Amino acid sequence: MKLFRRAALGAALCTILGAAPPAAAQASWQPTRPVEFIVTAGAGGGTDLFARAVQAAITRHNLVPTSIVVSNKGAGSGAEGFVYGRGAQGDPHKVIFGTNNEWLLPLVARVAWKAQDLTPVTVMAYDEFMLWVKEDSPYRSAADLVAAARERPGAIRMGGSQTKDTDQVLTLLVQRATGVRFNYIPFRSGGEAGVQLAGGHIDANTNNPAESIGGWRGGQVRPLCVFRPDPLPQGPRVTEAQAWSDIPTCASQGVPIEEYRMPRTIFLPPGVPPAAQAYWAEVMRRVAETPEWKDYLQRTSQSAALMSPAEMRAMAEREERAAREIYAPEGWLVN
Amino acid sequence: MLSNLDALMHGFSVALTAHHLMLMMAGVLLGVLVGVLPGLGAPNGVTLLLPLTFTMDPVSAIILLTSLYWGALFGGSTTSILFNIPGEPSSVATTFDGYPMARQGRASEALTLAFLSAGIGAMVGIVVITLLSSAVASFALRFGPPEYFAVYFLAFASFIAFGGGAPLKTIVSLGLGFGFGMMGMDTVSGSMRLTFDIPELIRGISFLVVVIGLFGLGELLLTIEEGPEFKGANGRLDPRAMLRALVSLPRYWVAVLRGSAVGVWMGITPGGPTAASFMSYGLARRMSRNGARFGQGEPEGVIAPETADHSAGTSAMLPMLALGIPGSATSAVMLGGLMIWGLNPGPMLFTEQRDFVWGMIASMYLGNVIGVVLALATVPLFAAMLSVSFSVIGPIIVTVCLVGAYTVAGAPFDLWLALVFGAAGFLMKKLDYPLAPLVLAMVIGDKAEDAFRQSMLLSNGSLGVLWSNPLVGTLSTLAVLFLLWPVMAALLGRHRTSRAMKLAQAENRA
Numbered sequence: 099m100k101l102f103r104r105a106a107l108g109a110a111l112c113t114i115l116g117a118a119p120p121a122a123a124q125a126s127w128q129p130t131r132p133v134e135f136i137v138t139a140g141a142g143g144g145t146d147l148f149a150r151a152v153q154a155a156i157t158r159h160n161l162v163p164t165s166i167v168v169s170n171k172g173a174g175s176g177a178e179g180f181v182y183g184r185g186a187q188g189d190p191h192k193v194i195f196g197t198n199n200e201w202l203l204p205l206v207a208r209v210a211w212k213a214q215d216l217t218p219v220t221v222m223a224y225d226e227f228m229l230w231v232k233e234d235s236p237y238r239s240a241a242d243l244v245a246a247a248r249e250r251p252g253a254i255r256m257g258g259s260q261t262k263d264t265d266q267v268l269t270l271l272v273q274r275a276t277g278v279r280f281n282y283i284p285f286r287s288g289g290e291a292g293v294q295l296a297g298g299h300i301d302a303n304t305n306n307p308a309e310s311i312g313g314w315r316g317g318q319v320r321p322l323c324v325f326r327p328d329p330l331p332q333g334p335r336v337t338e339a340q341a342w343s344d345i346p347t348c349a350s351q352g353v354p355i356e357e358y359r360m361p362r363t364i365f366l367p368p369g370v371p372p373a374a375q376a377y378w379a380e381v382m383r384r385v386a387e388t389p390e391w392k393d394y395l396q397r398t399s400q401s402a403a404l405m406s407p408a409e410m411r412a413m414a415e416r417e418e419r420a421a422r423e424i425y426a427p428e429g430w431l432v433n
Numbered sequence: 434m435l436s437n438l439d440a441l442m443h444g445f446s447v448a449l450t451a452h453h454l455m456l457m458m459a460g461v462l463l464g465v466l467v468g469v470l471p472g473l474g475a476p477n478g479v480t481l482l483l484p485l486t487f488t489m490d491p492v493s494a495i496i497l498l499t500s501l502y503w504g505a506l507f508g509g510s511t512t513s514i515l516f517n518i519p520g521e522p523s524s525v526a527t528t529f530d531g532y533p534m535a536r537q538g539r540a541s542e543a544l545t546l547a548f549l550s551a552g553i554g555a556m557v558g559i560v561v562i563t564l565l566s567s568a569v570a571s572f573a574l575r576f577g578p579p580e581y582f583a584v585y586f587l588a589f590a591s592f593i594a595f596g597g598g599a600p601l602k603t604i605v606s607l608g609l610g611f612g613f614g615m616m617g618m619d620t621v622s623g624s625m626r627l628t629f630d631i632p633e634l635i636r637g638i639s640f641l642v643v644v645i646g647l648f649g650l651g652e653l654l655l656t657i658e659e660g661p662e663f664k665g666a667n668g669r670l671d672p673r674a675m676l677r678a679l680v681s682l683p684r685y686w687v688a689v690l691r692g693s694a695v696g697v698w699m700g701i702t703p704g705g706p707t708a709a710s711f712m713s714y715g716l717a718r719r720m721s722r723n724g725a726r727f728g729q730g731e732p733e734g735v736i737a738p739e740t741a742d743h744s745a746g747t748s749a750m751l752p753m754l755a756l757g758i759p760g761s762a763t764s765a766v767m768l769g770g771l772m773i774w775g776l777n778p779g780p781m782l783f784t785e786q787r788d789f790v791w792g793m794i795a796s797m798y799l800g801n802v803i804g805v806v807l808a809l810a811t812v813p814l815f816a817a818m819l820s821v822s823f824s825v826i827g828p829i830i831v832t833v834c835l836v837g838a839y840t841v842a843g844a845p846f847d848l849w850l851a852l853v854f855g856a857a858g859f860l861m862k863k864l865d866y867p868l869a870p871l872v873l874a875m876v877i878g879d880k881a882e883d884a885f886r887q888s889m890l891l892s893n894g895s896l897g898v899l900w901s902n903p904l905v906g907t908l909s910t911l912a913v914l915f916l917l918w919p920v921m922a923a924l925l926g927r928h929r930t931s932r933a934m935k936l937a938q939a940e941n942r943a
Contacts, residue, residue: 147773151773175618177618178636209625283887
């Protein structure tokens, strides 16, 4: 009786606030208790900001009838969060936030989940990669950097976040595309790699725009090029002279990598009802329309994306196959 | 420097509003609470409050969060002293002398000294970042992997090398600490280490869970074995003891200064507050005239780690704002907050967001004063807890420990770990294995290893990188000297005694 009254009250409140959950999902599934957002990264990291931006948009616009708790489970490059999500079999009140590490990590580390285990929801954004050097470095373009690496193989120190993760893979791809060799140094986070570059302890890194914007504006580091088919869209100026859109593509500077970017992904535990999957996909579609979300994308220089679960599954499988080809010659594959 | 003072005055005009003062009070109070409960800790407290700040303006938000941090730093010392349970990782070193003092019935004195010296340490840290903000930020940039390693090595050497206890047992304890610290995913190779394919071990073993077990539960077992009462503990409310502690503080000015210097150094470099408190304790024990009494309830052994802990906590805010380097787990969460409020940490923050930066620095002065006053006000209350009979307080301690172990990551597995480490702590105490080296090895072993391997990657495997520039060279040399000090002292001592003996023989002959 009590339970029923509370549900009725919730429904009434929803109607009053005019924010009833999506009609299609309402018939079948909607959360009945607090939802847990599992962040597969430590507090303050890119994935954490992503989940909190989604949480803020949902709270601001009452897109979900129950409260939302964000919990950080970032140990082992996010393995902790995915294992936790994998263990919450069939529970649609747990939403897992990650990157492409959901399908890349099981390739290189012995972890307790497989890429196909989790239920895909959507990809909400793509984070860009750029090639950065220190402000007073002699390299004016990516071509200069590659030429220096050709002259002294293995002497140019390239920093990045973690090992066998996106940054090192990108370094590998650059090496393959140009035939040079860098000395890759893994740090704990992109932020740390950014500070090490500002201090001149490494020669270059492949940080995301948001990881190095502070250093760029402060005159410590500068971007050489962006790994995109075309420059970033027009936007406000970042430094006194330049905006993100002024940074050329890496392909135009003699590093023939058309595109390299990292998806911001959302999953549900295995075995959740299809109605719940549809419900969360619809909520995220609505989040993508809020001004808060657009502001987040603009501030972090990410590009918008929105995929259906089926598209996302196909993309993940494509990426996994491509990754296998890159990893195999390095001897990284464990599965 | 003068312009900084100008900016600070401006900061006070931002921070000194009724609204902000209220936020500081609320933050500090919450912080003390969070700090007192082991396991909950400052990082969790800040994470829990973070969603609340989304709708605030950034200055108010950072004032609330930093005040909570200061409160937690104060609160963390309380349970360390009263029950040997460190409320925060950085208050582990406070247990070494704080708890013996409490058992001798000097709890009020220990708490008062801890809070006062912590307040002074915090002030020193804030003054340094007020006056030297620009110089400090560019100094911090000079730290690459070899420098980091040297900083950790120095902290390690200055704590470990004073001997005490059987060397073999110390080494065993160290080895265990390094082993526990290694568990989980390795940054440099990306592979899982010592996880035995147990999913719960992927995240490694939490330092806090180990400490709750070894210190809290282990100590409880010892107490039970010795008879169910806190021997000699005196919970009488004694304002005179507090006054005595206040009056005695100036006598320890050397320890306070040394602790603050160590703390500022570790906050900026950034080795972090926990390593700072260990290093300061180690140095004090070596250099103090009362060094031999350390570990048996020596007030200086409380003052040294407390000043260092707080000055490191406050001065670590500077690299966080100016460079985006989080000096502690708590400031890492705050960094995330900064991004959510739409601010990018970096050198420009100081010029573009004057209100934010200087409002926050001004609030650090106020917040810490409020913190000291509030913390001191709790002394009688907490000291009175000691006079409660063990049959009541014992079960409460067990509950607090287990709840604490659970809150660290919300994992039931950690409860078992805490129990296992509780039993291990009891056995180690019984067999005279020192616990401190294990804890220190766990705290900095992992980071030091990363820094060392990154250095080796940078230099293609040459150890020369540790002497490649004056800064890292000085640090490494100092660390080696510190490490070898006991050996050298022993050799010198033998030399001196043998000379004295020769002289004596010569005199005899004459």
